[in-house]
Amino acid sequence: MRKILTSILILFSGVLYAQSYYPYQGITFNKVHLNDNFWLPKIEINRTETISWSFHQSKITGRIKNFEQAAARSGKLCGVYVFDDSDVYKIIEGASYSLQIKYDKKLDDYVDSLIAVIGAAQEPDGYLFTTRTMGDTHEWIGSQRYEKEHELSHELYNMGHFYESATAHFLATGKRNMLDLAIKNANHLLTVFGPGKKSVAPGHQVIEIGLVKMYLATGDKRYLDLSQFFIECRGKRIYAKTAGDKEATVWETGEYWQDHKPAIEQTEAIGHAVRATYLYSGMADVAALTQNQAYLNAIIKIWENAAGKKTYITGGIGSSGGWEGFGPDYQLPNESAYCETCAGIGNVYWNHRMFMLTGESKYMDMVERTLYNGILGGIGLDGKTFYYANPMEYTTINGKLSGENKRSPWFKCSCCPSNICRFMPSIPGYIYAQKGAQVFVNLYIGSESSFSIDTKNSVSVKQTSNMPWEGNVKFEVGTNNKKGTTFSLNLRVPGWIDGRIFPTNLYEVREISEYGGIVKVNGIEVDVRRNNQGYFEINRLWKKGDIVELNLPMYTQKVYSNEKIETNKNLISIQRGPLMYCAEFADNDGKTSNIVFGTASNFTHNFEPNLLNGVITLSTTAKVFNFTEQEINTSTKTVKLIPYYARSNRGIGEMKLWFPTKITGVRIEN
The missing domain is CATH 2.60.40 (Immunoglobulin-like)
Structure with missing residues (x-):
């Protein structure tokens, strides 16, 4: 009987999750069987290595202990950030997807044990936020529930990821243990927020997406209405300075969390890139479900700005590390490019929804570009090392490498590793x-x-x-x-x-x-x-x-930037098929910053099965310049390129994606 009930639940949930509310219905991951030579091994590494590694890191860094302390109603936050709860939710979401692809009883039982701990941490009225419940007085959260939700408390952010995880777990397993906790929490939100109640534009969006998924899983329209309510709250808070003030910061104007204007009046991708793409994805969901043309018009205009003026050739977004987000139009520096892995994932979420609204392939072109280049490099080939930022270049300056060109096993802020956990097994859902x-x-x-x-x-x-x-x-x-x-x-x-x-x-x-x-x-x-x-x-x-x-003809192509991107003048990048290529120290005598490509350079390609788990490399003859204290000279040598996603798996050193076509200046190393 239980097996029959589970099958019915999975079927019911599968119907809801087929994005049938969109004009163009994406076929969900659980209805696609993968047999791919490129992606299947990477998804398998995510299942066997990344997810278990991330659960382990959550254990040793105290993320899971936070729930245990909240259950005991006593303790201090383990770690630095009040949004660490969301990492555990995202890893459970990834584990749920993986259980659907290949059942693992040990993993299934472990997830159930975590859900039990989460349930114990939940307060009787449904509130779920470990930092406050354990009694910590973190400066970000204020003295009362949701007091600082409009900026840094991340209470609704955590809950949004909780809903995504709970509905994914229900979809994958048919079990209601996590979904019921999410329903209890969502019903709590209904008593706090809404017309005539508390109004707030969430400081970090994702609750909008999560509530839509709750509506789809339960049929309770109040969740959809609350999602739209949070979107409508934007642009109503009065900030000390406006976006027109030359000295104003993105925080002082509300641009950082896209709260500077009502959502439907926004025309520019601005502020924190992850927050932004989660907002635009939530607006797309609500637009599809309510036929809200104003939302669609707004996100089309924002997309035109983002894709037309603020996106890297890798599909990466967010040029500024200062606020992890969008900078001014056409300001896309290479060495300091931030391109957070989470922002790449958000860019895929947003562009996939734009396709489902319009049926236009250009959005899936962006999905493909970001998938192969802007996201895949965020995870090492071992499945246990990560990149948070994804710059286009590492150069040696005065004997020191620019940037932190080293993959990390975890971060104090580990939103990217946990996002990778849930994103990789969902890739089949973007194919059809x-x-x-x-x-x-x-x-x-x-x-x-x-x-x-x-x-x-x-x-x-x-x-x-x-x-x-x-x-x-x-x-x-x-x-x-x-x-x-x-x-x-x-x-x-x-x-x-x-x-x-x-x-x-x-x-x-x-x-x-x-x-x-x-x-x-x-x-x-x-x-x-x-x-x-x-x-x-x-x-x-x-x-x-x-x-x-x-x-499909697989050309090797030289890519040029719009002339308004000052940092890319007289530079070219190299693409073959969907992949961007870079030069890395390991293949080029330890140095890539001295390579000069002519515009007439021809490339040969060669599949190397024993290199970087098997890649096609590109080779060409190029000029390289060398200098001593007395002189600068050039020579000709063969330069080798690898796919950009495969960089930084062989140690630390220089890397370059954009190459000069002529020497216009030399930065002398002391």
């Missing part, structure tokens, strides 16, 4: 989407999924891919109807195959290659063109065993 009789393939990752076309017809699509190394992708179609099923198979046309290297004019390639004849159906070439949404659309009567072959 559906709108009625239209099936969309958004990422070329070896996998299989099924789709209900109508009440009588269902189809399956099995994808075989060796992306990002090769562009040959094969699809095998299956259908339950012996006579066949009519539907449209939409294959995303990556911008990098025809020079549309970026979805805005922020970056470009100047050598445009023509492509044609790259799609075959059952061995016969078909003439398809990119449609207005950015897809190869093949509409036909499909029969079981039909084969589609997609041959």
Whole structure:
């Protein structure tokens, strides 16, 4: 009986979580079977190493002890930050996804034991925030509940991640032990916040996303209404200074937490990048569920600003380390680039939702770019070392390396490792989407999924891919109807195959290659063109065993920046397929800051199975300059590039992603 009930719960939750409230429905991770040579091993390392390592770190750093102390109603915060509760929630979320992919009783039992501790830490009225409950008087939280929620208490931030974790656990296991705790907490929020009650714009967004997931899991519309209420609270607090004050800081104007204007009046990506992308994702969810056109209009304008003026070629966002966020338009420095791993994950959340609202492939282009370049480098190949920031360059200055070019096993603020835990196993959920009789393939990752076309017809699509190394992708179609099923198979046309290297004019390639004849159906070439949404659309009567072959040309391309990015003048970066490439000390005689590429440089590629778990490297002949106290000279040598995501797995040293095309100045090392 329990097994039947669990199956019903998973089915019910799966229906809710199919993003059916979006016009273009993303197919959730639990409905996609992965067989990919590139991503599957990385997700497996996350399951076997990263999650267990992160639970271990949470244990030895006191994050789990905080819950135990809260249960005892006594203690002092272990660690530094009041948002450490959220790390435990995110790791549980990742563990839940992994349990769905491959069941592990030991992990399942351990998660249940943690949920029991969380339940003991929860106060009788549903409030759940370990720092206050254990009796600590941290300066960020104030003397009363939610007193400083508009800035740094992170009470609602923790609860938002709690809801995401609880609903993921319910989706993956069918068990209600964590979901019931979340319902108790959400019902507590309903007694505190809302029209006629307390109003606040949460200082760190994510509660908006979490409440939507609670609504989807329970059907209780009050949670959706509360999510929208928190969004509507923005821009109502009076700050001492306005955004127009030249000497004002992002904190003094409310820009840091996107509270400087009402949400629907905002047109620029501003402030803390993670907070921002979580807000925009929450607005997208509410827009889809309530048909709120004003929300959609606002996040489209904000996206145009972010993607058109404030995004790195890796898909990374947030140039400023000072406030972990967006800087002024076109100010994208390389050595000091912050590009927090969490911000990359937030960028994927936001862009995926933008696709589901509009069906436009440019948003999935950004997902792909960020996935392979802006996020994947945040985790080491061992699954147990991490990057918080992801700069474009490390250079030796006066004998000292700029920046902290060393992966860490953990951080005092470990939002990024715990975010990696939950993000990696969710990757299958970004591959496919559906709108009625239209099936969309958004990422070329070896996998299989099924789709209900109508009440009588269902189809399956099995994808075989060796992306990002090769562009040959094969699809095998299956259908339950012996006579066949009519539907449209939409294959995303990556911008990098025809020079549309970026979805805005922020970056470009100047050598445009023509492509044609790259799609075959059952061995016969078909003439398809990119449609207005950015897809190869093949509409036909499909029969079981039909084969589609997609041959994406894998060019090595030189990428140029918009001339308004001052730091990239006379510089180029190198991309092959979806991957950005960098030069690293280990392959280039210990130095990369002296490399000069000519605009006519030609690159050869070579797969090296024993390097960095197997990568394609690029090589070219380049000028390098060398100097002594008396002179500067140049020489020619072979330069080797590796994928940017694979950097910093062989020790500490120089790294470079943008390369000069001519020597315009030399920084002399003493």
